[in-house]
Amino acid sequence: MEGYNLAIIGKSGVGKSSLLNYLFNKELAVTGSGKPVTKQGFHIFSDSIAGKKVNIYDSWGMEPGKTDIWLKDFNDFLKDKKSLNIKEWIHTVVFCLSAEGKRIEDFEKKIFAQIKAEHLNPIIVITKADLDKDNSFYEAVKREFMTDQIIEICSVKKQFGLGFNKKVSERYGNDNLIKAIIDNGSKSFKNRFILIKNQFVKQRANEGVSIMMPKVEIIIDANKESSNLLGNIKDSTVKSILEKTHKLVQSYDKETATRIEKLLQEANLFYSNHFLFVMGDISQKRFKMDNEDKSSFLLLPPLLSMGGVLGSIGIITLFSALLGPLGLLISIFINKGISKENLLDKIEISINEHYNIIPKSV
Amino acid sequence: MFSEKELNEKFSKEYAKLEKEIDKPNILIIGGTGVGKSSLINKIFGKEVSKVSNVKPETRGINTYTHKDVVLLDTEGFELGSDKNTIFEEKIIAEIEKRKKGDEKNQIHLIWHLISASSERVTDYDVNLFNKLESFGLPAAVVFTKSDIANQDSMNNMVKRLYPHMDFDSAFSNNEIPPFFVCSTEDDEMLSPLNLVNWSISKLPDALKYAFTASQILNCEAKFDQAKSIINQHTMGNVVVGFSPIPFSDAPILIASQIGMLTRIIRLYNLAEINMGSFMSTTGAGLVISNLGKSAVGSLLKFIPVIGTAIGGAINAAVAGTITFAMGTAMNVLMRKITIDYLNGDMKRVQSDISNFSEMFKNQFNEEFKKKNNK
Numbered sequence: 001m002e003g004y005n006l007a008i009i010g011k012s013g014v015g016k017s018s019l020l021n022y023l024f025n026k027e028l029a030v031t032g033s034g035k036p037v038t039k040q041g042f043h044i045f046s047d048s049i050a051g052k053k054v055n056i057y058d059s060w061g062m063e064p065g066k067t068d069i070w071l072k073d074f075n076d077f078l079k080d081k082k083s084l085n086i087k088e089w090i091h092t093v094v095f096c097l098s099a100e101g102k103r104i105e106d107f108e109k110k111i112f113a114q115i116k117a118e119h120l121n122p123i124i125v126i127t128k129a130d131l132d133k134d135n136s137f138y139e140a141v142k143r144e145f146m147t148d149q150i151i152e153i154c155s156v157k158k159q160f161g162l163g164f165n166k167k168v169s170e171r172y173g174n175d176n177l178i179k180a181i182i183d184n185g186s187k188s189f190k191n192r193f194i195l196i197k198n199q200f201v202k203q204r205a206n207e208g209v210s211i212m213m214p215k216v217e218i219i220i221d222a223n224k225e226s227s228n229l230l231g232n233i234k235d236s237t238v239k240s241i242l243e244k245t246h247k248l249v250q251s252y253d254k255e256t257a258t259r260i261e262k263l264l265q266e267a268n269l270f271y272s273n274h275f276l277f278v279m280g281d282i283s284q285k286r287f288k289m290d291n292e293d294k295s296s297f298l299l300l301p302p303l304l305s306m307g308g309v310l311g312s313i314g315i316i317t318l319f320s321a322l323l324g325p326l327g328l329l330i331s332i333f334i335n336k337g338i339s340k341e342n343l344l345d346k347i348e349i350s351i352n353e354h355y356n357i358i359p360k361s362v
Numbered sequence: 363m364f365s366e367k368e369l370n371e372k373f374s375k376e377y378a379k380l381e382k383e384i385d386k387p388n389i390l391i392i393g394g395t396g397v398g399k400s401s402l403i404n405k406i407f408g409k410e411v412s413k414v415s416n417v418k419p420e421t422r423g424i425n426t427y428t429h430k431d432v433v434l435l436d437t438e439g440f441e442l443g444s445d446k447n448t449i450f451e452e453k454i455i456a457e458i459e460k461r462k463k464g465d466e467k468n469q470i471h472l473i474w475h476l477i478s479a480s481s482e483r484v485t486d487y488d489v490n491l492f493n494k495l496e497s498f499g500l501p502a503a504v505v506f507t508k509s510d511i512a513n514q515d516s517m518n519n520m521v522k523r524l525y526p527h528m529d530f531d532s533a534f535s536n537n538e539i540p541p542f543f544v545c546s547t548e549d550d551e552m553l554s555p556l557n558l559v560n561w562s563i564s565k566l567p568d569a570l571k572y573a574f575t576a577s578q579i580l581n582c583e584a585k586f587d588q589a590k591s592i593i594n595q596h597t598m599g600n601v602v603v604g605f606s607p608i609p610f611s612d613a614p615i616l617i618a619s620q621i622g623m624l625t626r627i628i629r630l631y632n633l634a635e636i637n638m639g640s641f642m643s644t645t646g647a648g649l650v651i652s653n654l655g656k657s658a659v660g661s662l663l664k665f666i667p668v669i670g671t672a673i674g675g676a677i678n679a680a681v682a683g684t685i686t687f688a689m690g691t692a693m694n695v696l697m698r699k700i701t702i703d704y705l706n707g708d709m710k711r712v713q714s715d716i717s718n719f720s721e722m723f724k725n726q727f728n729e730e731f732k733k734k735n736n737k
């Protein structure tokens with residue numbers, strides 16, 4: 001899916017669909033009143049904002065009595081938005097609070113915290129902001145959510161007042177929101193990238209043993225002819241098996257690093273292609289990583305260098321770890337060698353140690 | 363004859379007794395967070411002088427407190443969050459059912475179901491609750507709050523959720539009161555909760571009308587009318603007392619009965635700025651009242667010699683009734699005047715009315731007495 005992905009969430013009736021239409025300047029999402037309008041789920045709307053393709057997920061609003069299903073839907077929605085494919089990500093989350101009710105609910109704070117924990121760096125939009133005349137709601141939101149990323153918006157031109165006094169609200173605030181999305185994009189990306197990279201590194205580490213051990217067994221079997229009289233593998237052979245195992249781990253880790261690097265490159269490309277909305281009064285600077293950004297990315301611990309990818313336990317540590325206990329073994333079993341099962345066990349423990357994983361059986 | 367001090371004490375005592383014995387209606391107030399519950403309560407009953415929360419914690423989810431002479435069962439607003447809502451719903455329904463089984467005093471007498479008109483939504487939750495409340499057969503009113511910032515189209519759609527066959531525009535512009543109330547706490551006459559107040563008074567059993575009328579601050583005429591019926595009750599009471607001619611020297615008995623009436627009238631107006639318990643001594647009205655009976659009868663005897671000669675200086679039933687009526691009406695008229703000034707924010711006038719109260723009362727009494735007597 002092409003385009004910059006935005007998700008709009010909030011309580012029923014805060015004006016999520018109206019905000020979407022205001023951002024696209026088109027009546028795409030069905031808006032209305034009376035009952036909750038947007039059906040259950042997260043609905044994608046694609047259009048352009050100032051010539052750039054943008055996909056907006058309009059969500060069904062949270063409502064009393066339905067928060068459990070909402071939360072489940074929300075978690076399902078987030079689940080497949082953190083793959084290594086940056087195009088699938090949610091790039092910016094817009095969290096709506098309405099100045100109409102002027103209330104902040106614990107549940108909203110909980111969801112906001114969850115979004116933050118997902119490193120999604122949400123922007124808060126105060127909808128129907130014309131009703132927050134004394135700015136008291138703005139201040140309350142700032143205090144309760146501990147954020148400065150708050151944009152006040154009025155999405156619809158509407159007449160208000162059922163009595164003698166009629167008022168008309170004018171639309172305003174979408175240029176500020178677009179500006180905020182642009183500012184927010186790079187911050188969000190950095191945070192999100194670290195999360196997804198760490199998640200990927202962890203996944204690779206977890207899978208390490210099960211992927212590599214069958215290969216280790218093949219290596220051992222290929223060297224069977226060098227067994228001694230007891231049927232044990234000779235010390236000299238063990239050494240070469242360990243060297244081959246080391247290379248195996250090394251290439252596995254290199255693969256991890258390569259894929260992360262590719263992700264970073266894709267991200268660079270993606271952001272430079274999608275990030276800029278050319279707006280009349282909005283800065284024309286293209287999104288690209290400047291030197292500072294670049295260095296901060298390169299400094300991320302396990303990113304581009306092999307040692308880095310593996311974190312504190314590097315390749316060299318692995319080698320000595322492998323040789324350490326085995327070195328000791330070799331001296332004990334100098335004449336006896338080591339059985340295949342025993343060697344497999346030792347190697348498995350060492351690989352797990354390399355990835356800092358404590359085997360479940362222990 | 364009572365001394366002024368004695369009389370003031372009697373008033374204070376009577377007032378304390380009334381305060382204790384007054385039958386208070388129970389009003390259940392339902393509404394989500396942000397519907398503006400407390401603003402509406404303040405608009406109808408005035409800002410709370412002292413909000414006394416019920417100490418009993420067993421009804422969590424419902425805060426019960428006395429506001430002036432009404433008991434408000436203020437539901438904790440239903441909000442987002444997993445199990446909170448079912449608990450909330452069970453709490454309300456359970457509370458109503460529990461009270462239904464109990465005695466009359468503890469019944470829910472009125473339900474106000476508040477929905478924010480400007481939220482543009484009536485959630486399924488509200489619809490369910492609405493249907494459930496209907497089935498109880500209790501006087502329940504849907505109150506759309508914040509209508510000053512609501513939108514006409516939205517309102518129409520919201521109303522359709524609860525009353526599918528109703529058209530908001532025609533229902534609202536009609537002179538008849540629709541089955542719901544459209545309110546705001548802004549100063550917009552069209553959106554005043556006055557209709558809700560009147561509806562509530564009409565739905566309450568007679569015994570509870572007094573407390574509600576006394577507590578609300580939106581309808582001064584309702585207070586005036588309520589006072590009239592109190593005066594009538596007491597006048598009739600005096601007629602009974604007067605059946606056997608009361609010797610002139612027994613006028614204080616009459617006054618003792620009138621104290622009850624006057625106290626009830628004063629409390630009806632329930633002005634927050636004035637300490638009702640000591641109203642009589644503050645205004646010096648006590649002294650005036652203690653002399654009124656006597657002077658009124660005295661002047662009466664001069665004008666209508668027939669009575670004087672026929673009964674020989676005793677107050678007969680009709681005269682007793684007239685005195686009581688004039689006292690009550692004088693008090694009612696003056697209290698209304700002060701209340702109107704108070705509600706208009708004319709505190710200067712309120713202060714001057716209070717400091718000149720005895721004089722005004724005396725004049726008003728004489729006027730009412732003459733009027734009644736001439737009939």
